[in-house]
Amino acid sequence: MSREVPLRAKLGLYAILMVLAVPFVFPTWWMVTSSLKPVSDIFSFPPKLWPGDPELDAYRRVFELQPFGQQYLNSLYIALVVTVGTLAVSALAGYAFARIRFRGQNVLFLVILAGLLIPSEVTIVPLFQMFFKLGLVNTHWPLILVPILGAPSVLATFIMRQFFISLPGELEEAARVDGLGRFATFWKIALPLSRPALGAVAIFTFLHSWNLYLEPIVFLSSPEKFTLPQALTQFVDAYGGPMWNVQLAAASMTALPVLAVFVVAQKQFVEGLAHTGLKG
Amino acid sequence: MSQTDTRVDRVGARPTLGRARPYWTTRRRDQLTGYLFIAPQLLGSAVFVILPLILVVWYSLHEWNVLAGTFEFVGTENYSALAEDTNLGPVLRATGLFSVGLVVFNLALALLLAVLLNQKLRGTIVFRTLFFSPVVVSLVAWTIVWGFLLQDNGGINGLLDTIGVDGPNWLRGETTAMISVVVVQVFKNVGLNMVLFLAALQGVPAELYEAAEVDGAGRLRQFRRITVPMISPTILLTSIITVVGSLQVFAQIAVLTQGGPGTSTTVLVYYLYQQAFQFHHFGYGATLSIVLFGIVLALTVLQWQMRRRWVHHES
Numbered sequence: 001m002s003r004e005v006p007l008r009a010k011l012g013l014y015a016i017l018m019v020l021a022v023p024f025v026f027p028t029w030w031m032v033t034s035s036l037k038p039v040s041d042i043f044s045f046p047p048k049l050w051p052g053d054p055e056l057d058a059y060r061r062v063f064e065l066q067p068f069g070q071q072y073l074n075s076l077y078i079a080l081v082v083t084v085g086t087l088a089v090s091a092l093a094g095y096a097f098a099r100i101r102f103r104g105q106n107v108l109f110l111v112i113l114a115g116l117l118i119p120s121e122v123t124i125v126p127l128f129q130m131f132f133k134l135g136l137v138n139t140h141w142p143l144i145l146v147p148i149l150g151a152p153s154v155l156a157t158f159i160m161r162q163f164f165i166s167l168p169g170e171l172e173e174a175a176r177v178d179g180l181g182r183f184a185t186f187w188k189i190a191l192p193l194s195r196p197a198l199g200a201v202a203i204f205t206f207l208h209s210w211n212l213y214l215e216p217i218v219f220l221s222s223p224e225k226f227t228l229p230q231a232l233t234q235f236v237d238a239y240g241g242p243m244w245n246v247q248l249a250a251a252s253m254t255a256l257p258v259l260a261v262f263v264v265a266q267k268q269f270v271e272g273l274a275h276t277g278l279k280g
Numbered sequence: 281m282s283q284t285d286t287r288v289d290r291v292g293a294r295p296t297l298g299r300a301r302p303y304w305t306t307r308r309r310d311q312l313t314g315y316l317f318i319a320p321q322l323l324g325s326a327v328f329v330i331l332p333l334i335l336v337v338w339y340s341l342h343e344w345n346v347l348a349g350t351f352e353f354v355g356t357e358n359y360s361a362l363a364e365d366t367n368l369g370p371v372l373r374a375t376g377l378f379s380v381g382l383v384v385f386n387l388a389l390a391l392l393l394a395v396l397l398n399q400k401l402r403g404t405i406v407f408r409t410l411f412f413s414p415v416v417v418s419l420v421a422w423t424i425v426w427g428f429l430l431q432d433n434g435g436i437n438g439l440l441d442t443i444g445v446d447g448p449n450w451l452r453g454e455t456t457a458m459i460s461v462v463v464v465q466v467f468k469n470v471g472l473n474m475v476l477f478l479a480a481l482q483g484v485p486a487e488l489y490e491a492a493e494v495d496g497a498g499r500l501r502q503f504r505r506i507t508v509p510m511i512s513p514t515i516l517l518t519s520i521i522t523v524v525g526s527l528q529v530f531a532q533i534a535v536l537t538q539g540g541p542g543t544s545t546t547v548l549v550y551y552l553y554q555q556a557f558q559f560h561h562f563g564y565g566a567t568l569s570i571v572l573f574g575i576v577l578a579l580t581v582l583q584w585q586m587r588r589r590w591v592h593h594e595s
Contacts, residue, residue, distance in 0.1 A: 013401055020393065021410045023467050028417060030435055031425040043431070047438035093321035102314035112321055115329045117580060119528050121549045122573045123332035125339060125556050125565045130332070149324025157321055182313040211419040213531035214549070218557055229420035233535055244428055251421035262416040266409045269416065274475040 028255065035059070035248035042244055058249035066231055067224045068250065075228040075254075078143050079209040085148035086156050086205045087198055094160025095186050099172070109161075115154035120146065121214065128218055142219045143227070147209055156201045163197035164190060200272035210258065228254045333573075339566035346560040358567040370543045371551045374458070375575075378547050379526040381462040386522050387515070389466060390473035395503075397474070398481045408478070412471035419468065423535040426464040427451070430536075454544035457537050461545055465532055469525070473518045480514035481507070520583050527576055548572050 029049075034042055036054040062068050096102070097109050120127075131142045147153060167190065175185045191198075216230040223234070232254060235246040262269055343354045362368055393411055397404045414422055429435040430450040437447035450456045484507060492502045508515070530549045533539060539546035539554070546554075552572065556565025 010401060013396060013399060014403075017396060017407045020396075021407060023463075024411050024414055024471075027422065027425045027429060027467075028413070030429060031421070034428065043433045043438075045433070045438055046442050047435050089320045089324065092317040096314045096317035100310055100314035100317065102311040105314070108318060108322060111330070112318075112325050115325055117577060118329055118333060118573065119524065119576060121528055121530065121552065122569045122576070123329065123336060124552075125562055125569060126332035126335035127328070128557075129335070129339075129562070146328050149320065150328030151325075153321065153324070154329075182310060186317075207416060211531075213420055213534070214553065217534075218553075229418060229531065232418075232420050232424060242424075242427075247424050248428065251418070251424050255417045255421040258416050258418065259413060262413065263409065266405075266412070270408060270412055270475050273472065274479040 028259070031248050031255070032252050035245055035252045037245065039245055058245040059253070061243070061246045062235070062250045062253070065235060065246065066226075068231060068253075070224050071226045071228055071231040072253070074140065074225065075210060078140055078227065079206050081144055082147045082209040083202050083205045085144070086153045087202060089148055090153050090156035090160045090201060091191060091194070091198065092186075093157045094162075095164050095190055097157070097161045098164035099169075099186075099190070100182065112154055112157065115151040116158070118151055120151050123151075124214065124218060131219065137219055138221050138225060139219075140225065143209070143212065143215055146215070147205070147212075152205075152208060156205060159201055160194070160197055163194055167193055196272060199268055203269055203272060207258075336566045336569045336573075339563055340570050342563045342566075344561070344563035344566075346562055348560075354563070358564050361564060362567060362571065367543055367546070367551065371546050371548055374543065374545055375527065375547045377458055378462060378529065378545070379523060381458070382465055382526040382529075383519060383522050385462060386466045386470050386473060387519060390470050390477050390518065391515075393470070393474045394477035394481055395507075397478055408475070411474055414468045415471045417468075419531050420535060422468050423464060423532050426460070427536050430460055451537055452541055454541055457541060457545050461529075461532050461536055464536065465526075465529060468532075473522065476514055476518055477511065480511040484510045516583065516587055520580065523579055523583070524576055527572065527579075548575070 033049065033051050035058050036051040036056070037044075037048065038053070038055055038057070041048060041051070093112070097105065127142065127146060128137070131137050136142060171193075172185050172189050175189045180188065211229060212227065213229045216227045220226055220230065223231070226234070228250075232247060232250050233242075235243045235250060237243055340358050341353060341355060342351055343357065344351045397408055397411075431437075432449040432452070436450070440447040448456050450460045488506050488510070489502055492506060497505065527547075528549060529547055530553065533545055533547055533550045534553075537545045539550050548568065549572065552565055552568040555561045555568060
């Protein structure tokens with residue numbers, strides 16, 4: 001449908017796109033500007049689109065009220081470990097299902113694919129019980145092990161398999177004739193070729209871990225173990241009402257770095273996700 | 281000649297070698313490598329997917345209160361309790377409303393945005409980036425800002441006020457609360473479906489439209505007769521992903537409404553969480569998990585059946 005558009009229609013299209021962009025952009029704008037406003041201005045009327053006298057008080061309070069630096073590190077290292085682990089597990093399994101012939105292959109693939117039909121919410125009660133018995137409640141292990149090995153990585157394996165199937169086999173065959181073993185072929189030939197798929201898997205795995213909310217609130221109970229999403233909701237006053245400017249400051253610090261990475265690498269984000277046809 | 285002779289000799293020696301052929305042939309070694317490569321995923325699935333699924337069935341047959349320390353076999357009692365649970369009706373209704381609202385609004389908006397971005401226009405990349413950006417914003421951060429915007433004296437009512445409209449207290453009314461959680465979720469993730477649709481639209485051959493134009497078909501007709509059938513596999517894919525995703529919604533509810541007012545936004549996962557982890561009814565929580573699993577399974581099967589009916593082709 002990419003046809004030349006006459007000028008007047010073009011202007012109309014731009015107008016429509018700009019109006020449509022408001023609910024996508026305004027919340028982030030509002031989050032950052034409100035976090036810089038003094039408390040008295042936060043619900044001022046008419047709404048101030050720009051903080052008249054920006055102050056960083058809310059940002060200081062974030063670190064006073066909770067071990068926010070620690071919580072930031074928690075989220076970051078968990079997401080990184082989960083991403084690397086998922087890449088390893090799913091690339092190996094995806095490669096084997098796509099390229100190696102072994103007995104029971106199809107049945108085993110179906111067994112693993114079943115994970116796609118079982119959202120982690122369904123198994124949260126027994127998982128809690130399992131980790132409780134192992135003494136791993138209120139540790140980060142459930143947030144690391146389950147995504148890497150359980151249902152969330154199944155989609156990654158599926159995507160890697162589809163990608164390896166689409167790779168031409170000649171290069172690998174040449175490598176094998178040259179005497180490279182399976183693992184060396186995988187590591188030196190197939191893996192470097194699969195960078196686009198690995199990139200897409202890395203992005204959605206990182207975001208998935210970064211966004212996780214149900215699992216942290218089920219498994220974690222002490223503030224220094226919390227992850228960011230969980231910590232954000234804890235900035236409340238004595239009556240349990242949210243301290244808006246502090247929450248928004250913490251939310252800004254959580255959202256902006258990822259947004260910055262996205263703006264720089266938006267092509268990889270959008271096209272990688274579109275080509276692998278998936279959603280985090 | 282003598283060279284040929286030695287070669288024949290060597291070949292002749294093969295059978296002796298063959299008898300002592302090593303166990304580890306290339307094929308066997310390859311098989312083992314295959315098993316080793318899938319081992320982490322397979323063991324992981326067994327421990328973190330299959331075993332919990334079996335356990336959840338087992339737990340659902342028990343009366344299990346963690347606080348009271350009781351764990352006794354009660355057969356199908358939890359399942360009869362489902363029928364008597366007066367909350368379950370409203371919970372399923374809220375779950376259905378949320379899912380239907382989300383899927384319809386999400387797919388319609390995603391398709392609209394994709395069609396707009398698929399025009400020959402400078403700067404579409406900028407708009408694509410803007411529409412996609414909430415996808416990478418932390419879910420809880422996104423929800424908190426919307427919660428802030430939707431307060432009675434918040435930004436949205438402030439903006440409405442400036443044009444003379446008296447906005448409702450969005451999160452305190454049953455209908456407006458449901459609309460709010462749907463809208464917040466749609467704007468968060470519609471960018472994903474949008475890029476999937478965009479990729480699909482770019483795959484539709486331009487000749488089809490040219491031919492239709494020659495035949496005098498208008499834009500709308502072209503959209504209905506060419507675009508929709510050609511991208512129907514993507515419509516199916518996105519609808520499956522969105523429906524299954526909608527059943528998993530939790531953080532938005534927990535942060536924005538805590539299931540309220542009343543039970544108007546208590547979706548199944550939130551109810552499950554309340555029963556298991558707030559009221560410590562693990563047995564009943566497990567039973568609700570089975571209900572959730574059943575719904576996911578039924579919907580997925582249904583949608584794959586629908587594929588045969590109306591999806592134009594398989595990509």
